[in-house]
Amino acid sequence: MEFGILGPLQIRDDAELRVVPAAKQRVLLAALLIRRGQVVPAGQLADTVWDTRPPRSASTTLRNYVMRLRKGLGPAGERIETRAGGYLINVDPDEFDAHRFTVLQELGGEALRHGVPARAAALFDEALGLWRGPALVDVDSDALHRAEAERLAEARLDVLESKLEAELQLGHHAALFGELRLLTAAHPERERFWVQLMTALYRSGRQSEALAVYRQVRRFLGEEIGVEPGTELRAIHQRILCADPDLDELAPRQGAAERGTLHLATVTPFQLPPDLPDFTGRAAETADLTARLTAGGRRVPLVAVVSGGPGSGKSALAVHVAHAVRAGHPDGILYADLRGTHREPTAPCTVLHGFLLALGVPACAIPGGTAERTALYRSMLAGRRLLVVLDDARDAAQVRPLLPADPANTALVTGRGRLTDLAGAHLVQPAAMSDREARIFLARASGQTRTTGDPHAAAALVRVCGGLPLALRICAARLAARPSWTARELADRLTADGRLLDELRAGDLDVRAAFDGTHDALDPAAARAFRLLALGGAPSLRVEAAARILGEPVPLTERLLERLVAAHLLSTPEAGEYRYDDLLLVYAREQSLRLDSELDRRRAQEQAAQRTGPLVAMAC
Template identity: 40%
Template sequence: MGGLRIAALGPLRAWRGERQLDTGPAQRRAVLTSLTLRCGQVASVEELVRDVWGSEPPASAPVAVRNHISRLRTVLESESAGPKALVSVAGGYALHLPDGALDVSRAERLYAQAQSARSQGDLEPAVRILAEAETLWVGTPLTGVPGPYAQRQRDRLMEYRLLLVEARLTLELQLGGHTRVVGELLTLADEHPLREELRALQMLALYRCGRQADALAAYTTARRHLAAELGVDPGPELVRLHQRILEADPTLAPPPGAAAAAPAPGPAAGPDRPTWVPPAQSPPDIPDFTGRGEESRQVRDALAGAGRTDATAPVVCVIHGMGGVGKTALAVHSAHAVREQFPDGQLYVDLRGAGREPADPYEVQELFLRSLGVLPGNVPSGREERTALYRSRMAGRRLLLLLDNAADTEQVSTLLPTTAGSAALITSRTALMCLPATTRTALEPFSEPEALALLERMAGSVRCRQEQQTASDLVWACGMLPLAVRVVGARLVARPRWTLATLAERLSDRSQRLGELEAGSLAVESVFHLGYSSLDDAEARAFRLLAIPEVPDLSTAAAAAVLQCDRREAEALLESLTHQGLLEPGEPGRYRYHDLLRLFARHRTLDTDPSTTRGEALSRVARFYLTGTSSAMRVERPYSRLPDAADPDGMPGAAAFTNALHAQEWVLHELPAMLNVAGQILHHPYRPVSAEDTRTLSCLLGLLMPFTDFCLPWGPIHQLARTLLRAADHHGDRVSTVFTCITAAAACAQLGHHEEAATLAARAHEALDPADRVLAPRVVYTMGVVAVARPDGLDEAIGHCRSAHALACENGEPGMAAQCSVSLARAQLALGRPDQALEAARDALAHCPPGDNPVGIALAQRVLGDALAALGRYDEAVTEYRTALDVCRAHGLHAQRAHTLLSLASALAAVGRPEQARTCAAEAAAALAQLGDPTGEERARTFMNRLAAAGPAAPPIAPDGSR
């Protein structure tokens, strides 16, 4: 309950500490008003119903009241142990607030203090106390709260304010301050023409200012209003004062010494301009503000431009980014850095743009007008008139407006200054692209050095440097989000005996991480919830479901698959979530979550969506990747019948590719996402792998095998395939078993697990349906590739490759036949039969039609070069290698290019061109290192060392038989 505060002297608002709470829709605020202003007394449900709906409530009103009470408890209570602020008592409810937590109570206490000071003759302190009480009113009390009770309280509180004002003005006149208050009294008397107390004070102030005629005219005005409105004459006190003014009664003279009293500094007082002091409303600067050097300079430089003599328009700076990224901190810090350039003051407002109920800009105008010296009664009720007065009051002044947490352009447009010299500094989760702005500063999460610097400033540099790696782990667990780092720092400050490792261990549990990122009024989850709560149903569903796939980012097409909608609708939802700071834009057409926002979204989907819904979302995205990969293969290898076997039906919204390079790039880009989604489905702790998912994933991994030029991550693929094989066995799916065994065997061969590879290839052959003409050549080919690894298996491998070649030719798959001939050529080379290898390589090229299967062409060309080199025909080998390199460059075949460069280096060395050979080998080593192929890189460097040691007579490197 500590830290709970409520304000009713203006819009109804509540805070816990420095964090403003969401008090909900209008009826809920009406319930809160009834409980708050009863000051701890019990209100029955029936009383609350009457307070909100009056004498004719709907039948559902009692249920609605109880629902509102439940929601208010969620917001107001700080502990889960049970309600302590909003309690149930004897069939009703009561709200208990700490002393001083309600602004109405503070106003009443201040009034009592002022009365006590006045009774003791301390008039000046009494004036100051009453003035302090008046500042508690920040607008019309209970603005926007419906119901008869709220209206009665609104009238009471407005009357109470007038009582305070009259008391203060009376004391001011007793102190001789008539010149200070005459303008205020002129306005108040006009606003309340039937209030004789104010009229009497006005007449006395005018008389003491030497304006006897104006004082008498004021009496005439009062008499006319009373007669017209009420049909009565002025009361005896006002009549007596009028007579005394006529007689110039010496007792009406100012008190001794009043002549020396001077008006307070500021613009001259007048009918609508009381004494005015430049506002200084910016929140305090952040003492440990860290980082943001470039962004801070950009904002400060832009704001400084407001003071240029050639400026023709106000400066407008927008700082935008996701919740918790530090927009307000940067804005406040920048505002303090330039405050001297705005001598007419700084205005600040939290526009609450991230929540359900953003601030009404016209109510904000009223608050700002009062800060600029306009009395409440002089603020026009009409929007156009209020805006006109607002702009007039802003004109000619040098003001800085800090408009924090803006919802959209419409909300801030009526608040902007309109003349040069002033500036507006706006923070928002969106870039407000339709707003004419001088600068826009996009805030991203901290860099690691910035995050560590903030953590050190809060928790202590010695403490952080003693656990340097753990400090780094902590800020990474925070996703470098400034708010999260600040929470971690605050928790470490509050627990000096904790090590950084203690907190890092607590944050390591992703399911509990958001709960740990809370310290007092700082809570990452609460900040995220503000944005989430403002979403409509479709946006909220998209935000939840799109977080389910553990992928680096999502394309529009993948999102459409997850959400079961067309791409246009998916893009609209993605853009809306990005606009509201809940997604981050990536490359064109791609979107990603911040790590903590993903955790928040996943918590929401666990709370909201059934497990079947979550599972189906993953299945749909897996199907999307399968269909996309099959489409890519149809373009990259148009001869292949494998896509028809793996994905016979396709999927609406599948990726479309214009050429083979485009198809390869798509597979390469989506590869991490494909493997992550496969891992999610296969390793889910509670949900078994379905038969449909088993088939989808086995076919997906199988379709990746022809894309080996991408240096596939064989270790993870091997692990996935082993898990998938158990699921295929469980469901008795022969096709899934064959696909998975082929994949696992290929991975084992690449990893050097040759016995396991042979076993898996044999299992694929056992599971193969004899009538399956598409998978048959691939199974036999896999058996051949696996046999090559055995010292005694080369002849067996040749037999398998020839059988697979024949099956491929029968199928009408020339590219597959070419692939078999390449493997056959390599086996022949390994057996020392270069002539037969040359024949197989030429057969491979013959089965590769120009323009189709660039990987197959490059491989066949390179193996042809290897065969020629083995025959000592190095010049011809160089020609073939160069041709293969042309194909690799044209089609982006990076791995093939690297290995071909190494083969070319060997041939160049053999024909006496050591410098060219060294250049090719160095280029190959660098490319292989970048591709993550340590074995190939080592071979290249070994060759370079041999070349350097042997000089021009360096021997050729042996063919490697690699990809």
């Protein structure tokens, strides 16, 4: 999906161009795009849409504009969210042409500073190619034009100046006369264009014409603006008068850089976080992944996916396995946190920039686009044996540009989704810790004597945590931080009425917050089902009973339940049966009390109370 303001407002969805015919809606969309990912207060939007003179009905009218805009944009309209006090639009940086323009401008400037004019010229050309006309040309808003369009127009001229500088360094002066004469006529106040025109003329053996240009610009500046030429103009004038031989030099001589190429250093990256000293259990999963990641004779790269719910320890398992297979990947290990459970995941283009830097590619040589970066990245990995660890992936689309192509490379991905649409991926789903593993882990993480001295209290902690590694780590951290506490005291706090999730917090470790990330990512219908189905009293139910509780047809209910299974919020012990883990059951009931209406809760409880016989699995 692409969003553009460098010209007429443009939204492109799967090669289909979306048009916003209403003028006020174009202003609204442009104001949201300029502050993409941020909540724009409704009052500020109203001032922008009505140019500081909003009508009394602005609040209601603005809501109607948002509703129509969402409808008119099709799938792109889903990106617009209503928040407390305002609205925001979720747009990845690479989807927004003004952001891509800025990135290309920065990369081109860096290439020019490092003496790689060919690379700089190509980057500046790509940046200028994003422009389809004056910025926001069809957006009728004085405020936006003052704040953004003028700034972007200046940035475009800056890029044009830099691009012409790169062309001059490459010796293309003879081809620049016409363009520079037009630019000096259109923008006579920008002295750099005059400097470049004088340089191009002088290098073409037209010294007298270059001096005539100086007299022309000096006269203009004096008569129209009332100033003398600036330092750079005076300096180039003096050098031309003196026939300075250095003025004939092209790009600075820097070996390979002068020819537009770069020698890349051989770098062996190792970006993994430290392994956990108290890592416990997961013996079968570790053995399986270690064997697959170190096996030879592959025709395609191995991609292994560790999938699990919030707090299940999938990241810890991946890091532990990656350390274990380090010797099998002598050319290094790359690691990236993809932040897939956050509101704004890390864009693949950003990850590729970091990977290329880690592989020894100078910043000035890194392309601007995702496809170009992926191509360079895979070329850098060819013929090498590296492991790429991609933690917390949102979906397969985020992962694909980051996967290596050489069969000697491997990739280890973690995510809350199963990523089943990654072709050929090997899926691993860690189960909850066994009671024995959980007791060993608690002892290691909190100090041997804290839990082994009272095995009954330790068993109570293990039971209330339900084998969830995150909950167990929080218990261990709280015991380690409070030497005066016993395991029994902590167990009593956890089992006190209504305090379980409040107590399962330690620093930035928080079970409720981990569950929030998955719950908030659900579509509204699945989230409602997750909450209401927890009110029945038993942790398990069959699809027919769930349909009665929700008041929905069985096929639709089954689809909702399967979406919850895919999000690891329910499990399926057998076909047609769905089960909450203990902590998720507590969380779902808590969320229902907070978010669902009393009528919905009462109806769900009444329907659950009527379940009999095979419709309910009463085992806890």
